[in-house]
Structures are given as C-alpha cells and as structure tokens.
Amino acid sequence: xxxxxxxxxxxxxxCVLLVAAAVSLNIGWVFINSRSLAPLVLGVISFALIxxxxxxxxxxxxxxxxxxxxxxxxxxxxxxxLKTPIASMRLYLQTLQSRDIDEQxxxxxxxxxxxxxDRLHHTVDQVLAAGASGQKAKAxxxxxxxxxxxARDCVRLALARHHLDAGAIxxxxxxxxxxxxxxxxxxxxVVTNLLxxxxxxxxxxxRVAVSVAVPAPDTVWIRVQDRGMGIxxxxxxxxxxxxxxxxxxxxxxxxxxxxxxxxxxxxARAHNGRVFAQSEGLGRGATFTLELxxxxxxxxxxxxxxxxxxxxxxxxxx
Amino acid sequence: xxxxxxxxxxxHIADGLRFxxxxxxxxxxxxxxxxxxxxMLLVERQPVDVLILDIMLPGKDGFTVASELRAAGExxxxxxxxxxxxxxxxxxxxxxxxxxxxxxxxxxxxxxxRVNGLLRRRRWNEHDPPGSSGTSDTPAPDVxxxxxxxxxxxxxxxxxxDKSHRLTVMECDLLRYLVKNANQPVSRRAILQEVWGxxxxxxxxxxxxxxxxxxxxxxxxxxxxxxxxxxxxxGYRFVPRP
Ligand SMILES: Nc1ncnc2c1ncn2[C@@H]1O[C@H](COP(=O)(O)OP(=O)(O)OP(=O)(O)O)[C@@H](O)[C@H]1O
Ligand SMILES: [Mg+2]
Numbered sequence: 394x395x396x397x398x399x400x401x402x403x404x405x406x407x408c409v410l411l412v413a414a415a416v417s418l419n420i421g422w423v424f425i426n427s428r429s430l431a432p433l434v435l436g437v438i439s440f441a442l443i444x445x446x447x448x449x450x451x452x453x454x455x456x457x458x459x460x461x462x463x464x465x466x467x468x469x470x471x472x473x474x475l476k477t478p479i480a481s482m483r484l485y486l487q488t489l490q491s492r493d494i495d496e497q498x499x500x501x502x503x504x505x506x507x508x509x510x511d512r513l514h515h516t517v518d519q520v521l522a523a524g525a526s527g528q529k530a531k532a533x534x535x536x537x538x539x540x541x542x543x544a545r546d547c548v549r550l551a552l553a554r555h556h557l558d559a560g561a562i563x564x565x566x567x568x569x570x571x572x573x574x575x576x577x578x579x580x581x582x583v584v585t586n587l588l589x590x591x592x593x594x595x596x597x598x599x600r601v602a603v604s605v606a607v608p609a610p611d612t613v614w615i616r617v618q619d620r621g622m623g624i625x626x627x628x629x630x631x632x633x634x635x636x637x638x639x640x641x642x643x644x645x646x647x648x649x650x651x652x653x654x655x656x657x658x659x660x661a662r663a664h665n666g667r668v669f670a671q672s673e674g675l676g677r678g679a680t681f682t683l684e685l686x687x688x689x690x691x692x693x694x695x696x697x698x699x700x701x702x703x704x705x706x707x708x709x710x711x
Numbered sequence: 712x713x714x715x716x717x718x719x720x721x722x723h724i725a726d727g728l729r730f731x732x733x734x735x736x737x738x739x740x741x742x743x744x745x746x747x748x749x750x751m752l753l754v755e756r757q758p759v760d761v762l763i764l765d766i767m768l769p770g771k772d773g774f775t776v777a778s779e780l781r782a783a784g785e786x787x788x789x790x791x792x793x794x795x796x797x798x799x800x801x802x803x804x805x806x807x808x809x810x811x812x813x814x815x816x817x818x819x820x821x822x823x824x825r826v827n828g829l830l831r832r833r834r835w836n837e838h839d840p841p842g843s844s845g846t847s848d849t850p851a852p853d854v855x856x857x858x859x860x861x862x863x864x865x866x867x868x869x870x871x872x873d874k875s876h877r878l879t880v881m882e883c884d885l886l887r888y889l890v891k892n893a894n895q896p897v898s899r900r901a902i903l904q905e906v907w908g909x910x911x912x913x914x915x916x917x918x919x920x921x922x923x924x925x926x927x928x929x930x931x932x933x934x935x936x937x938x939x940x941x942x943x944x945x946g947y948r949f950v951p952r953p
Contacts, residue, residue, distance in 0.1 A: 469795070473767050476794040480816035481723040487819035488727060492734055505723050645720065645744065645769035 397462050401455050408451035415444050463635075470636045474516040474650050478509035485509075512648070519652040522582055523635070526659035533576045533663050537688055540613050541570030541605045543577065547584040548603055555592050557599055562588070565604040571613045574688040575664045583660050583668070586653040587617040587681045593647055594679070595621030613687045618680040624672040632670060633658045661685070713760040713830050714738045718748040718776065719792070720768050728763065728822075735823055745771030753783050761829045762789045763822075764809065766800060774807040781808035786877045788829035792817065798909045802917035805907070810880035832867065832880065855890050857951035858938065860929050862886055869928045876928045881907065885921060889939070889949035896942040897949075922947055 419440040426433045485502045488494070494502070548562050555561075573580070584603075591601045602618045622643065624632065631637050636651040638644075654668075661668040666685035672678065715737045719725040725741045732739040740757070742748035745768045751757045762780075766773035777789055791809040793800045801812050810832075811825050853864040861870040864887055867878045878886070888906045889897060899915040922941075926933040937953040 473794050476815055477721050477724070480794070481721065481727065483816045484724060484727040484731075484819060488731055491819065492731075505726075509723060640769075642770075646722075 397458055401458055404451055404454050404458075408447055411447050412444050415440055415447070466636050470650055470652075471516070471520060474648070475513065477648075478513040478516075481509045482506050482513075516650055519650050519656065522656045523652045523659075526579070526582075526656050526663065533579065535574045535576060537572050538575055538577050538580060539570040540573050540615055540685070541566035543580055544584060544603050544605050544615055547581055547588060551585065551588040551592065555589075555599070557592070561599045562592075562601040562603060565602065567605065567607065571605065571607050572688040573613050573664070573685045575685065579660045580664070580685075583657045583683055584615060584617070586657050587683070590653060590681070591617050591619035591621065591679075593649070594644075595619050596643070607687065611687050613685045615683045615685070616680060618678065620678040622679075623675045623677040624670060624679050625675055626672075629670045629672065633668070657681075657683070712736065712738050714740070714758055715761045715763060715826060716740050716742060716748065716751065716757070716759045716787075717763045718742045718745065718768065718773070719763070719765045720744055721765070724765075731819060731823065732826070735827075737826075744769050745773070745776040748776055749779060752780060752785055752787065759787050761826055762787045763826070764789050764791050766791060766793045766795075766804065773809075774803055777804065777807035777809050781879075786879075788832055788880070790822075790825055790829060798903075799917075801907075801909060805879070805881040806917055806920055808879050829880075860938075862890065871929050878928075882921065882925060886925060889947065890951075893949050893951055895948065896945045898946040900946075902946065918946075 419437065422436040422440065423433065426436060485506050489499065489502060544566060545564060548564050551557075552559060552562055588601065588603070592599050595601070598620065600620045602616075604614075604616045604618070606614045606616070608614055624639070628639055632639065633654045635655040637655075638649060638651040654670075657668050661683055664685055666683065668681065668683045671680045671682070715732050717725050717728050717732075717739060719728065719741065720743050722743075725743070729739040729741055740751070740759075742751055748762070748764075749771070752759060752762075764773045764776060768776070771779075773791055773793075777791070780787065780789075786808075789809045789811075791801075791804040791812040792815050793804065793812060794815040804812050810829060813822055813825060855862045855864070859872070863870065864883055867880070867883050869876045869878060869886075884906050885902065888902065899918050902918050903909045903915065922939060923933070926936050926939050929938055930936050938950055940948045940950055940953075942948050
C-alpha cells in the first residue's frame, strides 16, 4: 500500500466511524424524544445534515488526494523525459568545451546532441498536445478532410523522420478518399502517434501497413498495423491511460512519456470517434484502429457527385 | 588506474560519462540497469572503486540497488544522480547508503571532482596511499574514542566492543558533527542544513532513520540509547560519558 492509499483508507474509515457514531446518537435521540414531535423532527434533520456533510467532505478529500497523485505521476513521468535530454546535451557540450576532441568524435557528439534535441522537442510536443486534447470537444475546429491524403502525408513524414525506406510503411487506401470532419492538425497528431508507436515497438523489424477503409457507409477506419512486439491482452485497454507505459524487460530501452495513446484517444473522442488496439499477443504485432464518422462525400467534392448511403444525414460544415 | 562503474540506462549519458572518465585516466564500465550492476558487483565480483548510480532505472531503482549492495556488505563509494532532485530523494539515497549525490543535469567538472573525492576516500580506507605524489593528500588519522568505542573517520569505520561497522560518507559526516557538538542538543534542521547542505522544509524523519542506524553501531541497547540521546522537540544529543 502506498502512502496515498493509506491516507485514503484512513479517511474513509474515519468517515465510516463518524457516520456510525452519528447514526447511533440519532437513534438515541429518537428514543429519548419519542414523545415530542418538534425536537424529534429537528434532531433527525440535523443528524441527517451532519451525516451528509461528513460524506461529502470525505468524498472531496479522497478526490483531492487522487488528484494530487495524478499530479505526481505527471511530474515524475515528464521530469525524467525533460531532464534527461537536457542533461545529455549539457554533458556533451561541456565535454566539447573542455577537451580536445578529434573531428570524428566531434561529429558523433553533434549527432547525439541533435537526437537529444529531437527527443526534447517530441516530449514538449506531446505535453502540449495532451494539454490541448484535454479540452472540450467543441474547441475542435472542423473542416472536411480527405482521410487518404491525411494518411499519405503522415506516412511520408514518418518515413523521413525515422529514416526508413519506402517499403517499411505501406499504404492501402480506397480510390475515392473517404472524407471525415475534423481538425487536420489533430488528426495528423493521432496518425503520427500511431505510426511512431508502430515503428518504435517493432524492435528494428519495421513492416507497418497503414490502411484507410470504409467498413460501414458512415464510418471511416484508419488502421496502423505492425509486426512488432505486440501487446498482452490485459494491456490492450490500459495503454490508453494517461502516462501508462507497459513495464516489461524488452521494453526498457524504449523511451516515451506514456502520453501518446492518451492523446490519440482524447482526439478521437473529441471527433466523436474512438480508437482501439488489437493484438494476437506478445511478439505478434499490434493493430490500432482509429474509427471516425464519415462525412457525406458530396458535401466536399460535389464534382464527383456521389450520393452515398450516408448522404441522408449530412453534417453541417463550419 | 581506478575503475568506475556507471549505472545508467540512458545510453547517451552513460557514453558521455564513460568518455569523460576515460579521458581522466579511469577505467569506466557501464551497466544499463540495476540488476546487471548488482550482478557485476556481487556475483562476478568485479573490482570497482566508485559507483555512479542513477536513481530512475528500469526495474530495480537506484535506491534498491544501493541498499542491496550495503546489505550484501559491499561498501563501494557511491555517487547518486537524481533527475527529480528533491531533498526527499537525496535523503532516501543517503539512507540507502549513497555517499554523495548530484542533481541532473549536472556540471561535468563537478561530477569529476566528486568522483575523484570518492576515490580519494577509498584510498584512505584501504590504507593504500597512491604512489609517490599522493602521500601528501593522505590526512593524519582522524579518530575519536569514547567509552570503549572508536570512531575512525579516516577509515570510515566504527569499532564497538569487538565489532566493526563500515560507515558511509554521510554517516561519517553526521557522527563528526555530533561529536563536535558533544553534550549539546543538535536540531534536526541543523543536521539537514549544516551537515548535508539540504534546504529547510525537508521531511526530517529520514534523519531519525539515520540515528537509528548509528545507535545500532554504538549503543549496547539501541532501544534505550545512552550515547545518542533524543532531545524531545529539538533533535539529538551526543553524550560520550553518560
Ligand atoms: N504498436 C505498439 N506495439 C506494442 N506496444 C505498443 C504499441 N503502441 C503502444 N504500445 C504500448 O503502449 C504503451 C503506451 O504508448 P504511448 O504511445 O501512450 O506512450 P509512449 O510511446 O511510451 O510515449 P510517447 O508516445 O509519448 O513517446 C507503450 O509503453 C507501449 O508499451
Ligand atoms: Mg507513443
């Protein structure tokens, strides 16, 4: 039991004891005043108020303790991810400053520092994205987006960022890109996070398949499938929690904030969609599916003039 | 040549430290996690003169590694690196048996100075002054005797009756401070600030754990301390002749 859990257990027990005491006092009061109505009613009401107050107070206390705990996890997870690259960059800068270093080493050090700067940049981006995605759905500025084009852009960027050759990430989209209604930047953040994970948790053997599909007339799927380390069945839901990272021996050297999938889920929900993970088990790859409501295509591309099944309930484009 | 073991899972930092320590003429090794560090020290019995130990490690964290080493009787001088850098962490590190700490990000020159400081202590411990030049920095033995007990600050040991205990640098510093202020009450705050250079407002319970440990070394009945007394509401008092 952690200190927090102990504190919660303590306050809940205290509350139960106090409520029990109040109830027995109340019963006593009822006995004593069983003849006269006024003190009886007043007494029962005030005891009820005391009990309700105790319960409300305890609930708030426990919520506050929980909130503190969340805050601590945040501080720990983010501190490490922020300070480590800074510590590394400072170490190399001071090394370059204070020692004679041959040209080859020097280049090595520059490359290391650049990688650290990228990692820092990534963490800052994730924290900002997590903050932004926590906001209400109405803050999403929507516009029609071609899901295939979105996926294509993200794949291209991911290939460049991870220095992969074109075959490492394949893309499979229907000829007419289905349209979704959303914030292009946020949706790109989702696909990018899924692609980053697919690459990151592939243990070097990067064979990722991205597909855009229309499984039902009013639904669009963007799937990212990898053949990497896979996910144990009981982790499939948890990995979407804020800061949650799977603790396993072969994952130790893969760094991250644990924010990626939380961001993905928040953005998906804000778009009235959802995201889910599937995996046949450890070592057997994983598939992440982003499911979004499809926007009537004729609302965007009237030129094609396709009246789809979902044209019957068109959305307003703001 | 001294051997330094770096326990650090962040490869960039580990490599950078190794490069620098090698440039300083040390022999540096890297362990990527606590388990492999424990294996190298306790199973393979690799000779190591100083341990640089990161706290946030995958699997066993730095605190656990340090206390398991002490529990197994391995007293290699240990410098802890902490990213959170809170005073609570520092105290926990000392409790676990670390000798010194540096917050991350650290100053390279300071890190090297601290490592060299620990290496110097190590050499005094082993009564093995380094070659010709090193004799000058070997201090005169610094020993304090009371009631049949000997505190050897140079060798960092306590001898009580026929038993000896190794002390960490932090324990040594605390004992020295108590001895200097013998017969006077010493507040917990003074211990935090003057002995360990920690800010105010730190949970002072960690000090109590230190005192419990010191009592185990010097008292006959640690439950009824005679030499290291508790002064209620203030702190502690060292009384050499109760
Ligand atoms: N494609 C995948 N294959 C296997 N495991 C995955 C995959 N994607 C995510 N995971 C697991 O889910 C956990 C949470 O992922 P998430 O993206 O939220 O955080 P992260 O990748 O650790 O950090 P960040 O994305 O912020 O850098 C990871 O620790 C990883 O174990
Ligand atoms: Mg991720």
